[in-house]
Amino acid sequence: MTIASLKQKDTYIKLGEELKYSLYCIFHPADGFWCISREKKASVASANVLLALYAIIEVLRLTLTNFQFVFVNMEYFNALFAIGSIILPIVLWSVANWAFTTLMNGKGRLSDVYIATIYAFTPVIICNAAGIIISQFITYEEGVLYRTMLTVAMIWSVMLVLVAMMQIHDYTLLKAVASSILAILGIGFMLFIFMLFFSLISDSVMYFISLYNEIVFRLY
């Protein structure tokens, strides 16, 4: 998709079709996720839109849900953290999963993993959005309804992710589960490396800063 294509009406019609396809995916996962990679029924663009939607709805969930069902101290609320808490795990998961499945004869590409993962989270997006509205009309005692809905959506999505991994990598269920566990370990490893990297970088930056200060003190 180029900048020029943004001006064409067809781009948006296609995007709409692709987003609509997520609804097909969650009810027909085996078929749906197979076609994502093989028949180009969804694109990175539509996945990005869906991810942005997920992040926005997460922020709305934390701010607009009736206070009976959500524990957020607004004094310390930061929308960027909320957005990060959605985007970062999905990106990390995609990279880690792709890295492991490439070694494990997986057929999917990085973009396939990314698109499929986000599409698998469609139930959570829908139920979170519905939850914001429902929470305005129910009482604390009826909160079971709200919590059950979100839990079911989460379980549904996790199962969809597994099916998606099976389909796009052409795996058996066992192999999909194994690769997913490895991917989660991989996320931990990546975070560890990141932290090591940043702490070393900051140490070395501090070294040069102090070196500079030292020289400046000597010269003046």
Place this chain on the structure above:
Amino acid sequence: MKLKPFIVLLLIFAFLTALPAAAIGTDTGVGPTNYTYNYSFWGEEIAMPDAYYVAATITGHDFGIENFSNPQGLFIRDNRIYICDTDNNRIVLLEYEENTDSYNLIRVVEYTMINGQQSFFSRPHDLFENRNGEIYIADTENNRVLRLDNDFNYINSILKPYDRSYDPNMDFLPTKLVVDFSDRIFIQARHINMGLMEYNIDGTFYGFMGASPVQVSIIDYFWKMIATDEQRRQMELFVPTEYNNVALDHEGFVYATLSTFSGNPFDADPVRRLNAVGTDILVRNGMFGYSSPAGDWYWSNLGGVDGPSRFVDVVVFENDGYICLDRNRGRLFAYDFQGNLLYVFGGRGNIAGRFLDPVAIDRMGTSLFVLDARTAAITRFNHTEYGYFIDRAMNYYYSGRYDESAEMWDEVLKLNGSYDLAFIGKGRAALRNEQFLDAMRFYEAKYDQESYGKAFQLYRKEWIEANISTIIAILVSLWIVTKGLKIFFKFRKKRKGGAS
């Protein structure tokens, strides 16, 4: 001299700065308690106005007698203040005179006459006067509890029980005691971990009462299972925790505190209300976070003080609220009858309103008297206006008069606009008066989700009942419109189809 004006100026300046210092220097012991706080819904420590101020400090010197030495026991009935001056082996009786706001020494008792002989006290630790005026003294080192009449004349004594449940080789060292309304005496003796010892006042031993249930973890049980007999003998025994103090409330129930728990104090129930068979019936309905009354939520490590709050005494008010005394940090924790933390004050230190080794607390009306063993002084706290309004609001709430309670909460809010319980109390009154929307607003302000739910349920019901005709009208018209549109599109399609 050029310097002279400068020196004069300096002198004036010194005098001016010394003036307030001198005013404070003539310390009458009257002053703020320095820091009062509570915890918010989010577990943050929130400072608030003082609920109690230091009204007086009382020492032995004030009455021309030898100063108290390591006093351990304090008991107040009406306006009589009994002090167990432990290391001086005597009981000191003071009387408070309200009109002149003064304390008078009534008598100093060092012995009682038994069969015509002087029998001296030996390190008495506690004293109790029951409603009939009989005085009970835990005469610790003499291994006895003395039952005396109002004039300290001997009636009988309560001694070590000859019972199968009591090890005959163990000394009987009574330290704390209360006598309930049905003439049963509950004694906490040193090294006894089976609960409180229950006697009749004539000295008959009934048994033990109120032992904490033994907590055995699965891991301990597993090790016990595979250990040899010898190893088992060396293992720590599963002993229930040992109470350290008892108090009686206005209904005749026994309150007991304990401080020998290990681990999380919020699971240990360090303050308990025991019924006649020794079951803990303290209400623990606190709203926020840790609902169990167990002192501080965060344990700062300052000045060599570490670990959780260690309650050593408790005093119960007419409205079933109670104040626990924390020996670890010298703080006083006030709870209401539901177990909500009202305020915390006091602390460690050498100034009025702080303690070095607080051991006992009792009350006269709503005034608190705290006995410090190290400084050998009693500190009297009186309610400030703020504390008085909170107390009144709780009184009204306790007796179910929610409207009056709400009025008092209004007064509290004038002094402290962020007092959680005030908002919730106002919400309760609004809910009772069927002002559901107001109630919801008050509850939402202080995050009381459950009560908000109740108010909202009623509001929702009311709203639907009021607007049921509108709702039905909207639904019906929506239905008609959709139907109509469907027919319209069908018609248009048909016509279009027909045209093309």
